[in-house]
Amino acid sequence: MxxxxxxxxxxxxxxxxxxxxxxxxxxxxxxxxxxxxxxxxxxxxxxxxxxxxxxxxxxxxxxxxxxxxxxxxxxxxxxxxxxxxxxxxxxxxxxxxxxxxxxxARSRNDEVAACIRYRLREDLLAALDSVLALRESLAAVAEAEAETVMPGYTHLQPAQPTTVAHWALSYEGTLGRDAARLLDAYDRTNESPLGGAAFAGTTFNVDRERTADLLGFDGVVTNATDAAASRDFLLESVAALSSVAVTCSGLAEDLVFFANRGFVDLDDDYASTSSIMPQKKNPDTLELVRATAGDAVGAYQALATTLKGLPRAYNRDLQRATVHVWHATDFVSEATEVAAGAVATADWPAEALADAAGEDFSTATGVADALAAAGLPFRTAHEIVAAASETGADLDAVDAAAREVTGESLSELVDPELVAAALDPVESVAQRDSTGGPAPDAVRDALANVLGGIEADQTAVAERWEALEAATDALDAEVATYA
Structure with missing residues (x-):
């Protein structure tokens, strides 16, 4: 034969x-x-x-x-x-x-698209698990360090005192939105293209909803050409992963900077030493987390360029598109897991942080606010504190500046005790109790919502994992009836 x-x-x-x-x-x-x-x-x-x-x-x-x-x-x-x-x-x-x-009754075109979507679902959920782990680590830091005052920066210059908790929750908030983007990408990925055939459907009486159900998809991509040709779900997924990577890159940069200043002590599992300088403790893992943003954004750029300007229906260019998605899911998930571990095991030296919290007159904004609260126009208060910052960060400097700018002593303008409190980093932070502020009570209020959001997202991800597992079991059961 x-x-x-x-x-x-x-x-x-x-x-x-x-x-x-x-x-x-x-x-x-x-x-x-x-x-x-x-x-x-x-x-x-x-x-x-x-x-x-x-x-x-x-x-x-x-x-x-x-x-x-x-x-x-x-x-x-x-x-x-x-x-x-x-x-x-x-x-x-x-x-x-x-x-x-x-x-x-199928083509390799709809088959390939179905396989990619089927596997990508798991990768997106794995990425979400990593993001949730990092959010949990940040929330735990916020809970433990709600009263740990630290310096806050803009332009990498001392700006205002804040707390470790407030810093941690700032990243948790961004990661919460990153998680929402990944969930959206998952839901749009979780549609079946199977049955669209090459691009124009089939003459056979197929049941597309049935295969979608057997594979755990939420529905079908209705138009047959759209089913075979579209890869926007890849673009959306890599965009969401890139956003996670950029968030983690900023987090890593902060931790590298803090480690340089002695504001955080990373666990040895997330650091290394020099091959020649034995005293070194380098934040190497976080430097690699920082670099992963380049990998993810590069994957997005490569994918978008591959997809740009393709004629409709299937083109073999799409074979080169998928590899960028796999790279992004792997790199970003791993980097996020490492960031979560580094945050969870880090130590925050309260004394060193407190000593640095008021450096370079970083309580100046609080002093200006105290003067404005006493009735001075904020711009006048700003001018007084700016003049004081040229000579010192104490009551005497503020008093001299008040006389220079207004012709009146500080005690004639405001209770000096209010200014003294505003000059203290701990008290300055405590006074900033507006919604989302760094005051310990405000942070604890925010933390309750954060923990609720994390729990809700954990439930959403768990439901999707369970749906995939249930679909696998159901398919296995159907296949077994033909044995």
Missing amino acids: SEEDDGTVVRRDRFSGGPARSFLSSLDGDARIFAADLAVDRAHVVMLAEQGIVADDEAAKILGALDDVEAAGFDALPDGEDVHEAIETAVVERVGRVGGKMHT
Whole structure:
């Protein structure tokens, strides 16, 4: 029997060789979607059998062959342009021509899109787990360090005293929005393109909703061309991951700077020493977290450039698009996990932070506010404190400046005790109790909402994980009925 009669190849000789075969192949990088392809194949075959497009005994043979392919593993696949062709070839090798019925009523175009979406869902949820872990670490720091005063900076210059808790919650807030973006990306990724075929649908009576349900998708991408061609879900996912990476990069930069000033002591597990200078403790892991933003933004740039200007329906350019998404999910998730560990294990030296909290007259804004609260125009108060900052950061300097600017002594303008309190970093922070401010009570109020938001997002992510696991179990149960 000839190879053609045996049905053990997917393509004829005309398209099976030549110098460009290896260039066309994506098989080396397809291990990531091996399990996804098997799941998509199984769901498609079950649907074909239920719709009477293939016979039950034929479906049983194909599904049994897919079990054998899975047991043999990715490395045992025959050569092919990609994992999809290789799996189909392996099935045909095991059961003969009937294996070719597996590809009835679909194209590699909708198959590929379904596999990418199927696998990306897990990667997005894993990224969300990492973000939630970092948010929990920051919330724990905020709870423990609500009264730990520290210097706050703008332009890397001492600006106003704040607290470690307030700093931590500033990043938690951004990460909360990052999590929302990832959840949105997940929900738009979680739609099935299967059944769209090459781009114009199929003549077979397929049930697209059934395969979507078997694979745990929330619905279908209705338009067949949109289903096969669109990759906006990739762009949205990488954009959301890039935002996480940029947030983590800023967090890492702060911690590197704080470590330089002696404001934080990183655990040894998140630092290293020099190969030549034994006294060094370098925040190396956080420097790599900081650099990951470049990887993520670069992935977004590469992906957007690949997708730009493609004609509608499927183009082979899309084969080069997906690798950028896998890189971004891996780099960003790992970097976020490292950041979470570094934050959770760091020590905040309260004495050193308190000593630095008032440096360079960083309580000046509080003094100006105290003068303005006593009835002076804020611009006059600003002028007085600016003049005082040239000579010192004490009551005498403020009094001299008040006389210079207004012709009146400080005691004639305001109770000096109010100014004295505003000059103290701890008291200055305590006075800033507006919503979102650094005062310990304001931070504790904010923390209650933060913890509620984290819990809500944990529930949302857990529900999505559970839905995927339930779909896997349901598909396995359906496949088992054909054994």
